[in-house]
Amino acid sequence: MYFSKKTAKLMSLLAGTMLMGGVLAGCGGDNAASSDEIKIGANFEMTGNVANYGQATLDGLNLAIDEINAAGGVNGKKLKVISADNKSEAAEAVNAATKLISDDGVKVLVGPAVTANVIAESQVATDNKVPVIAPDATSPDVTVENGQVKPFIFRSCFIDPQQGTVMAKFASENLKAKTAVIYVDNSSDYSKSLGKVFKEEFEKAGGKVLMEEAFLAKDQDFKATLTSIKTANADVVFVPAYYEEVGKIVKQARELGITSPILGTDGWDDSKVADIAGVDALNNTYFSTHYSDKDESVKGFLEAFEKKYGHAPNVFAALGYDAGKLLADAIKRAGSDDSEKIRQAIEETKDLQVGTGIITMDPKTHNPIKQAVILQNKDGGRVMVAKIMPE
Structure with missing residues (x-):
């Protein structure tokens, strides 16, 4: 966007x-x-x-x-x-x-x-x-x-900064994360902006960003960088990107044994993420978006x-x-x-x-x-886990 x-x-x-x-x-x-x-x-x-x-x-x-x-x-x-x-x-x-x-x-x-x-x-x-x-x-x-x-x-x-702020707040307060890795699409201003805001807000809340890595849109193989990310053993991995790359990153991260929560933003909000990553790989992932289809x-x-x-x-x-x-x-x-x-x-x-x-x-x-909604991918479905208003 x-x-x-x-x-x-x-x-x-x-x-x-x-x-x-x-x-x-x-x-x-x-x-x-x-x-x-x-x-x-x-x-x-x-x-x-x-x-x-x-x-x-x-x-x-x-x-x-x-x-x-x-x-x-x-x-x-x-x-x-x-x-x-x-x-x-x-x-x-x-x-x-x-x-x-x-x-x-x-x-x-x-x-x-x-x-x-x-x-x-x-x-x-x-x-x-x-x-x-x-x-x-x-x-x-x-x-x-x-x-x-x-x-x-x-x-x-x-706006983009609201999503970065919301996900940093969710990581700190809801997931009790103390450390994070940020993995952004270096060809996307959307992704880089969100990574920057997440880092600022997460550190403001007392967290520590252990590593910042980048990929490019249309990349296919993320395993070399993900192997490095795995060694950081961070509490969460933040990937503010679009569904095509997100699906591949999540799939390959789980194949390498990265089990920590992976977080994202509204670029994840497409059913094709599950098609690419697989249902099991998407478990324990969360993203911010505008609404939940489970909300009355x-x-x-x-x-x-x-x-x-x-x-x-x-x-x-x-x-x-x-x-x-x-x-x-x-x-x-x-x-x-x-x-x-x-x-x-x-x-x-x-x-x-x-x-x-x-x-x-x-x-x-x-x-x-307006509020942002945090959805969790769980067993092929989506569960609303939080509603967060901007401060």
Whole structure:
């Protein structure tokens, strides 16, 4: 969920001036005020290398909007989702945002899924005073730049540092760990950021990091490094990475006789981890994520999603659903389809029940204050072992 942003910034700057005249004509005026619809732009990765992220998030968003419209809409108006494919590219994310704002006259944007693509559209949205809700992008840079909050950019998921903090707290307090090894993907800013925060917080709690090691995405054989990690005999091993490498690391670690708990983050949240690692190898592993399918408070969402799409949702679908509920609530409280009033209402969100829990928006960072869930992999299933709120 965290990609390089160099291309993103360049493309958003190119698009800034191009929009101003057309957008003002497309989004305002008597026709917009008298419409019985409020247009929502969905800028997602529907093709390209992260299309699975974007399409799942869009499915969750569409479910939320369908439910809201079936219940009568918002302020007497229906919500209309207009989608645009950014092709999993930062430059195309700018083009998609441009089209949605200037041609389609949307009042708010939801998406994209990944960090670089959200940052790419940010300048365009800000220049035209159109609020953005990022459902999945976990980098702190999405909503804050040079210490200043971006006034029109929000997110509905928790951020990378929260996961690192949560897992350090869980290791120290719940597992009573005194020592740890950190094993990160050196090609992923997501993984390196989480490793850094975990180390800081674990040591702040009195723990000691005995060893820090790294691998690269698409590596296949981890045994040489894991053999070294085994000699450390740490209480826990922290592997903040994505499911493909995680599955292989866990499998090979157990084959080498590493029996200590292995910890991770939401990159683990995919059923393919078990397919790769094997059920037995995954025992005594834990990871942070956004919700548990065993939590009574999310069962309504899970049942509705399966009824609509014929399969269980993944975490991206859940976060898209959250974004839809957050947006509808803000529009209702705004009492208007005015983009500035919607922006203010999003910022003032407090104790809102969405699909994965309760959200309060932090006005200083535009990040939601929401709990993380710790799941344990056990005998082929997942058991919720903790809910941890950020401090």
